[in-house]
Amino acid sequence: MRAASLAVVVGCWVWGALASAAVPSPAPARMDASATYDALQRTVRIKQVSLSPDGARVAWVESVPGTAEAARLQVRELAHPERAPVRVTASKDGAPCAEGSLTWSPDGRQLAFLSTAGEGRAKQLYVADASGAGGPARRLTTMKGVLAAPKWSPDGKAVGLLVIEGAEDALGPRGPAARETGVVQASPPVKRFAVVTVEDARLRLVSPAGLFIHEYAWSPEGVRVAVTASLPPGDANWWTARVYAVETATGETSLLHAPRWQVAEPAWSPDGRQLAFIEGLMSDEGSTGGDVLVVPVPERLAAKVRFGEKAALPAKVPPARNVTEGLKATATDLFWPTAERLVFGAQAQGEAALMAVAPGGGAVKTLWRGPERVTVSLGRDGVTSAVVRDSITQAPELWTGPVGKWKQVTRLNAGVRVAVGDVRSVTWTSGGQQVQGWLVLPVPDGSGRKVPMVTVVHGGPAAGVLPGFNPQTVLFAARGYAVFMPNPRGSYGQGEAFVQANRRDFGFGDFDDVLAGLDAVLASAPVDPARQGITGWSYGGFLTMWAVTRTQRFQAAVAGAGIANWQSYYGTNHIDTWMLPYFGASVYDEPEVYTRSSPINGVKQVKAPTLVLHGERDVEVPASQGYEFHKALKTLGVKTQLVIYADEGHSLRKPEHQKDRLLRTLDWFDANLPAAQEVKPKVRAPAR
Numbered sequence: 001m002r003a004a005s006l007a008v009v010v011g012c013w014v015w016g017a018l019a020s021a022a023v024p025s026p027a028p029a030r031m032d033a034s035a036t037y038d039a040l041q042r043t044v045r046i047k048q049v050s051l052s053p054d055g056a057r058v059a060w061v062e063s064v065p066g067t068a069e070a071a072r073l074q075v076r077e078l079a080h081p082e083r084a085p086v087r088v089t090a091s092k093d094g095a096p097c098a099e100g101s102l103t104w105s106p107d108g109r110q111l112a113f114l115s116t117a118g119e120g121r122a123k124q125l126y127v128a129d130a131s132g133a134g135g136p137a138r139r140l141t142t143m144k145g146v147l148a149a150p151k152w153s154p155d156g157k158a159v160g161l162l163v164i165e166g167a168e169d170a171l172g173p174r175g176p177a178a179r180e181t182g183v184v185q186a187s188p189p190v191k192r193f194a195v196v197t198v199e200d201a202r203l204r205l206v207s208p209a210g211l212f213i214h215e216y217a218w219s220p221e222g223v224r225v226a227v228t229a230s231l232p233p234g235d236a237n238w239w240t241a242r243v244y245a246v247e248t249a250t251g252e253t254s255l256l257h258a259p260r261w262q263v264a265e266p267a268w269s270p271d272g273r274q275l276a277f278i279e280g281l282m283s284d285e286g287s288t289g290g291d292v293l294v295v296p297v298p299e300r301l302a303a304k305v306r307f308g309e310k311a312a313l314p315a316k317v318p319p320a321r322n323v324t325e326g327l328k329a330t331a332t333d334l335f336w337p338t339a340e341r342l343v344f345g346a347q348a349q350g351e352a353a354l355m356a357v358a359p360g361g362g363a364v365k366t367l368w369r370g371p372e373r374v375t376v377s378l379g380r381d382g383v384t385s386a387v388v389r390d391s392i393t394q395a396p397e398l399w400t401g402p403v404g405k406w407k408q409v410t411r412l413n414a415g416v417r418v419a420v421g422d423v424r425s426v427t428w429t430s431g432g433q434q435v436q437g438w439l440v441l442p443v444p445d446g447s448g449r450k451v452p453m454v455t456v457v458h459g460g461p462a463a464g465v466l467p468g469f470n471p472q473t474v475l476f477a478a479r480g481y482a483v484f485m486p487n488p489r490g491s492y493g494q495g496e497a498f499v500q501a502n503r504r505d506f507g508f509g510d511f512d513d514v515l516a517g518l519d520a521v522l523a524s525a526p527v528d529p530a531r532q533g534i535t536g537w538s539y540g541g542f543l544t545m546w547a548v549t550r551t552q553r554f555q556a557a558v559a560g561a562g563i564a565n566w567q568s569y570y571g572t573n574h575i576d577t578w579m580l581p582y583f584g585a586s587v588y589d590e591p592e593v594y595t596r597s598s599p600i601n602g603v604k605q606v607k608a609p610t611l612v613l614h615g616e617r618d619v620e621v622p623a624s625q626g627y628e629f630h631k632a633l634k635t636l637g638v639k640t641q642l643v644i645y646a647d648e649g650h651s652l653r654k655p656e657h658q659k660d661r662l663l664r665t666l667d668w669f670d671a672n673l674p675a676a677q678e679v680k681p682k683v684r685a686p687a688r
Contacts (some may be wrong), residue, residue, distance in 0.1 A: 002480055013098065016064045031296055033666055035255055036478055036660055042473045044412040046396045048073060051377040052108035055384035057130065058086070058377075059111055061100045062412065070096035073113060075130045076409060078400055088136040090117035090126040096219055098123070101149065104130075104445040106156045108196075110676075112140075114147055119229040123147050125161060127198060140201045146191075149215070153195070153248075154222040159255035161194045162213055163205070173235040173285070173575050176617040176649035188233035193225060193246060204252045213384070214241055214285065217266040224248055226256065226266040226275050233513045235619075238262070238285040239577040243277060254301035257320050259292075261581060264288040265334040267342075273297055274359060276342055278331050279320075281500050282328040283539070287331040289499065292344055294359050295320040317409040323361040329353060330464070330499065337382025344378050347493040349465045350425055350436045354403055368404035371425065374466030386663055392423050392440055394667055419443050426484075428520035430513040431586065433501075436493065437486035437517050438467050439525060449676050452531035453482040455518060455554075455667060459538035462499055464492035472662055475681055488513030494599045496640050504584050506566075506597040507546040514543065515551070528676070530555070537561050538650065539615075540619060541601070548610055549602030556672035558665045559648060560613040561621045564629035566594035574619035603632040609639035609672040613661060615648030639672070 004543055009210035045063040051311040052058070057077055064070040074085040088111055091097050095117075102113040104221065109131040114123040125147060128137035131646065146164040153160060167189040181242065182606070193207040193216050207213055207227065212234030218226045224245050230237035244245055256275060262282040265465065268275055274298050280290015281336040298316055324331060325348065329348035336342050339359075348355040353369040365554065370542025372391040379385060385403050386409075390396040394414035397619060399406035421441035428435055442451055454476055458465050476483045490502035502510045522529050534554045536544045548557045562568050570576055570587040587594045610633055614626035630642035645657045652658050 002065055002393075008445040023682060033475055033479060034659075035664055036475060036664060037471060038097075040474060041065065041655070041659075043395050043416060043469075046375075046398060048102060049375055049377050049386050049388050049398060050102050051379050051384065051386040051400070052104045053106060054108045055381065056108055057104075058386045058398070058409065059102050059104070059130065060386075060388070060398055060410075064096050066398045067096055069098045069116075071099050071645070073099045073102060073111075074483045075111065075279070077132070077259075077498070078409075080340070081312065086130075086132075087114075088128045088130055088137065089127075090115035090124075090139065091521040092117070092136070096575050097121075103150050103152055103159070108155060110156075112150045112152060112507060113137075113151065113157045113226045118142075123629065125150055125159065125196060125631065128158070138201075138252065140196050140198065141203055141500065143203065146601070148191075151216070151218060153571050154218055155214045156218055157199070158197045160218060160225065160564060161196060162188045162191050163194045163202075163203075164191050168491040170418045173650065174618050175216075175651070175653070176615065177574070177619040179617075190232045191234055193227060195248060198280070206248055207246050207394055208251060208253055211244070211253065212237065215264060215266060216246075216511040217268055219245075219268050220270055220272045224250065225303075226268060226277075226654060228263050228266060229276070234576075235285075236577050238560075239282075239581065241620075243275070243295070244675070245297065256297060257295050259320075261290065264290075267334045267336040269336055270339050273299070275593060276323075276334060276359070278334055278344075279502070280496050281321075281462055283460050283582070287463050288332050288458065288465075289347070289462055291322050291496050292331050292334065292357065293320040293322050294342075308404070321361065323357050323359065324364060326495065327364055328495045329355065329364075330495065333376065335378045335382065337378060337380065341382060343378060343382055345374070346688075348464060349427075350438060350465065350487055351493075351494050353440055370468050371423075373466040373577060384682075392438075392467045392473060393418055393420060394468065395469050410461075416473050418477075420474065421555045424525070425467075425566055426517065426520055426524070428516050430488070430516035431509055433489070433498070434494075435486065435488060435513045435517060437484060437520055438465055438575075439485075440473055441525060442480045442482060443482065443672055448449050450480050450531075451480060452530035452533070452673050452676075453484055453521070453527045454533040454535060454670070455484045455486070455514065457486065457488075457514065457534065457536035458491070458538035459536065459540045461490035461502060461506075461539045475666060479670070481533075482521075482525065484517065484521055486517040487515050488517070503582055504593055506582070507543065507550075507599075511543060511546060511550065515545075515553070518553070529553075531671055531673045531676070533557065535560070536666060541621070545599035546597075546602075548608045549599045550605070552674055553606055555674060556609050556610075556669050557608050558611040558668050559626075559629065560612065560661070561572070562612070562625065564622055564625045565598045565600040567591060568628065569621070570594065572622045572624055600628060600632060603629070604636060606636070606638050607667070608635060611664070611668045612640065614643070615645050615650060615652060615666075617647060618650045641668075 042065045048061040097117045099115040111130040125141040126137040148162045151160045188277040210231045210484040212226045216227045228241045230241040265278045278290045329346045331344040352374045357364045367530040375387045375388040386400045395416040398410040422440045427668045533556045535558040537560035541559040544559040545562045611631045612626045614623040632638040
């Protein structure tokens, strides 16, 4: 259960607003933070980037500041950097709408994408000429339901899609849940693979009705797709997904790999004889991390699967081989551009990286690595790329070129400046292993006082903090707080063994890592040990609840979407399958494992004022968990407040709620952390 981050900033005016907010002032602090937040929201976010297969053009999706979901789809000819980008849209009058999920045709001349420009504002599939010839985008679908993940077929005659028919409220586990009445989950929605022919806009459902498709990849010859899929309900069963091959002509389905952990990012070899994917312990669909595995794919597949029966691999199919075993990094996305080389994005000790390995295994080569966050699109040659880059002090921009030798393409946020001090990667030893985190200090105010600090624990637990541009970090630093963001065991970035190190141990080893990191910061930075706050969302919310029941080192806490009681949580959330690989058994078989890690059982130890935040319709972590912790604190006389955000899911989507969450968090720390101690000048005794 990861926490979603916000993003970003514009213009010379913003510099003045952020700089003036760097030194906190008592009375107008809320007003300053609100102005700073509003300035941050005027930054342009780049939501997606896609390089044409030949590397001649780049397309990207950028936000429209001041709107909640509107986005612009832009295309630029890389051979002519002097030319302005061209907007491609399905909107007839150019009015703002939500557009994205873009994909290039194999010849790099057409762009398919999803847009809400049509009647009813539901996303539909469109295709447009992006080669310079122009012309309006053409609508290819009129389906009632949910469409996602368009990808061109290798021959350029069709576009693949994932579709859920007749269920427009199927927003996934992180969105606000549809209200359930009557017979609950009598027929859960099924996401299927479909093909839309470009010439006549005919849509054909391909994959079996009994299989929920999570991801897919076209084989090079287009006769089949590799899919990661599970039995419905898919939102709950992603953690048991397997890898299949689906014949595009018939829908016949064959099992290719039955993983031990979770799987994602299927990628075919150029000759179609092998399939690569990422496998590892993952706590959220979409938050991919693990090792790179490769499995052979026979030319003729046997053992067709009939769903409702137990599928098994043919005995003669060789097992998948791990080509990154023991790597001290985590693969997060995957490309197979040439026969000799797999390329993958990675997190490596808190930094972003691009790496390569031979399909047969061997030494892993680092192509690029840096203290920032990147989103990558790779060209057909496996060298040319387009990336979105951002860091704690630099708002996102688009770059293109050979990997690691990029040149900047956009200057959407050229005027952005942020008032933060030093940014440090901090490493320490805990439990016999090295742990890493990020520390952001505020601009020194000249007083010589040590500053308060907020420890921000990421969600997941299978995720990792990269030093990307984040309004929360900027706001805290502008108010005068240091921000510490640890990557304790269970996090991405140090290999699969490190990710698995907190299985059946939630709140113990990982929290020891957090405390050891806190000690490392206090020993090396001007941070006040008597003014410490802690916050987090989802798993970070759990560790925040856990922290105040285990130690008095934090004087204030803000727990968002946290788990107070793993036993009651097991029976009330809608994605309980994720808990089995982490706890090793269900709560009905081994309740003691769940009891051991539940903050509610140590709630009498809490002294720190604790703010509890939650989305009303969260199915990943039901709001009942927030109610349970808040009621206990209130009953025991601990200062607390509970805020429930109306019609929100696990991720807050409404702009007013996103803003309220951050400003309310700042207010809570301002009100409940002790005041700074005056620094008395030393008086030197007169010489005798």
